Amino acid sequence: xxxxxxxxxxxxxxxxxxxxxxxxxxxxxxxxxxxxxxxxxxxxxxxxxxxxxxxxxxxxxxxxxxxxxxxxxxxxxxxxxxxxxxxxxxxxxxxxxxxxxxxxxxxxxxxxxxxxxxxxxxxxxxxxxxxxxxxxxxxxxxxxxxxxxxxxxxxxxxxxxxxxxxxxxxxxxxxxxxxxxxxxxxxxxxxxxxxxxxxxxxxxxxxxxxxxxxxxxxxxxxxxxxxxxxxxxxxxxxxxxxxxxxxxxxxxxxxxxxxxxxxxxxxxxxxxxxx
Amino acid sequence: xxxxxxxxxxxxxxxxxxxxxxxxxxxxxxxxxxxxxxxxxxxxxxxxxxxxxxxxxxxxxxxxxxxxxxxxxxxxxxxxxxxxxxxxxxxxxxx
Numbered sequence: 001x002x003x004x005x006x007x008x009x010x011x012x013x014x015x016x017x018x019x020x021x022x023x024x025x026x027x028x029x030x031x032x033x034x035x036x037x038x039x040x041x042x043x044x045x046x047x048x049x050x051x052x053x054x055x056x057x058x059x060x061x062x063x064x065x066x067x068x069x070x071x072x073x074x075x076x077x078x079x080x081x082x083x084x085x086x087x088x089x090x091x092x093x094x095x096x097x098x099x100x101x102x103x104x105x106x107x108x109x110x111x112x113x114x115x116x117x118x119x120x121x122x123x124x125x126x127x128x129x130x131x132x133x134x135x136x137x138x139x140x141x142x143x144x145x146x147x148x149x150x151x152x153x154x155x156x157x158x159x160x161x162x163x164x165x166x167x168x169x170x171x172x173x174x175x176x177x178x179x180x181x182x183x184x185x186x187x188x189x190x191x192x193x194x195x196x197x198x199x200x201x202x203x204x205x206x207x208x209x210x211x212x213x214x215x216x217x218x219x220x221x222x223x224x225x226x227x228x229x230x231x232x233x234x235x236x237x238x239x240x241x242x243x244x245x246x247x248x249x250x251x252x253x254x255x256x257x258x259x260x261x262x263x264x265x266x267x268x269x270x271x272x273x274x275x
Numbered sequence: 276x277x278x279x280x281x282x283x284x285x286x287x288x289x290x291x292x293x294x295x296x297x298x299x300x301x302x303x304x305x306x307x308x309x310x311x312x313x314x315x316x317x318x319x320x321x322x323x324x325x326x327x328x329x330x331x332x333x334x335x336x337x338x339x340x341x342x343x344x345x346x347x348x349x350x351x352x353x354x355x356x357x358x359x360x361x362x363x364x365x366x367x368x369x370x
Contacts, residue, residue, distance in 0.1 A: 050310075052312065052317060052320060053309050053310065053311060054309040076313075077317065077353075078312075078313065080311070105313060132288050132290065132313075132353060133354075146313070147313065148313075148315065176291055254307055255307045255309060256305075257296075257297060257307060
């Protein structure tokens with residue numbers, strides 16, 4: 001039976017570094033410097049936007065400043081999400097070729113979604129995978145995934161709403177009218193749910209992680225072994241933090257036309273400098 | 276005179292594709308595509324936006340330019356299709 005490394009490493013108050021670690025792990029697995037890995041981690045009070053999103057159009061940056069919310073761009077596509085300590089992130093780095101047919105990201109979402117759903121079932125919640133990249137409970141989203149296919153790596157990560165503060169979420173993200181209309185709801189709050197709401201009792205994060213780990217072992221037929229970051233990963237994370245994730249250029253993104261670009265650049269600098 | 280436009284388009288898969296578009300005399304100067312879909316290599320989207328320079332805001336011209344770029348650069352997409360890039364540009368140009 002294949003063995004994967006299980007990492008439980010997080011820097012909730014340092015979202016730029018957390019994302020740098022995320023990519024460092026992926027690169028280590030791709031380079032064969034680390035085994036296939038499942039990581040659990042959290043950010044506190046942070047908006048994480050997709051690789052291809054325009055931060056000015058998706059995020060209410062001034063509100064982020066008001067609420068002390070940090071903003072960081074990840075290296076995978078998909079949509080903007082709000083992270084707090086009640087949101088659990090899971091990340092899978094698999095060296096290609098993987099157990100997933102064709103190493104396809106879409107099928108990867110399905111397989112990882114299946115693993116998370118098996119974990120949630122252990123907590124008494126029936127979740128189902130809804131293409132492209134969502135897990136839903138009773139028609140409401142509880143987890144969203146994003147992923148990337150590199151030359152030697154299939155990478156999938158997702159966030160699970162354990163008990164997040166959804167009020168802050170709706171204050172700091174701009175949800176396009178077109179999106180709400182297509183989902184047939186008026187407020188974003190109406191289309192998401194949390195694990196605590198579904199279970200109807202308090203849950204410790206340890207309990208959730210344990211259930212998800214068992215779900216991954218079952219879905220992928222692997223054995224998880226607790227491990228640590230390697231010195232290569234720590235060095236790479238430091239470099240990525242310095243040269244990529246902590247820079248306003250990376251977090252601002254490619255949209256050179258935005259009329260508010262200069263103003264947003266200043267706000268992002270301010271957000272980054274707040275402790 | 277260069278005019279700036281912006282449009283949002285929802286793909287059949289429920290993903291959001293946005294374009295910020297600069298246009299001069301009916302031709303694209305530059306397009307910047309953003310959204311919550313997936314594309315690899317991700318840098319290719321910037322190149323697509325630049326490759327559309329000089330293309331007329333006409334469906335046939337856009338279809339040809341977009342599909343030949345995506346094929347040539349072997350761009351992998353999930354959540355949106357090549358036709359969505361054409362739709363969002365036409366939507367922006369109509370405003």
